[in-house]
Amino acid sequence: MNIIPRENGRMAGLTSFVRVGVLGLCLAAGLTGAGQARAAAGEALMGYWLSQDHDGVFKVERCGDTVCGTLVGMRYDGTDIPHGYDGRPECNIRMLTDFRPLSGDSGRLGGHILDPDSGHVYNAQIWSPKPDVLKLRGYLGLPIFGETQTWTRYTGGPMGPMCKMP
The missing domain is CATH 1.20.5 (Single alpha-helices involved in coiled-coils or other helix-helix interfaces)
Structure with missing residues (x-):
């Protein structure tokens, strides 16, 4: 058969x-x-990034199965480190959380960003359109209602005490 x-x-x-x-x-x-x-x-997003206004350095890294970012350097005068809305120092505060690949093949990751001055958490996307450039778009609700910043790869010296940028 x-x-x-x-x-x-x-x-x-x-x-x-x-x-x-x-x-x-x-x-x-x-x-x-x-x-x-x-x-x-x-x-391409992993590493140290200088914020658009050159007043902060963020360390972007893997946090389990997500990507996160921590403020590790700040530009400020004097010896008093800046404090957030809750009175705690902003040094080493995790501001980028829960970033995961978005659907499709856009190369973008979606997650959240904390505004340390107000305590508000916003939706955000990060991506790298070219080497040594990171784009961050924070928004409330829909990405069209947001703002995009351009960060560059940090190549400066090590941070001083209390996250002070050199």
């Missing part, structure tokens, strides 16, 4: 199976490539 139907003397079922298998492998390779591209985009 032949369980694989034959077309013109060939095993049609096996041929179809091989075609589907090859197509599946091609799709998997494409998806893996897209996943690798997203991972590479995420890796």
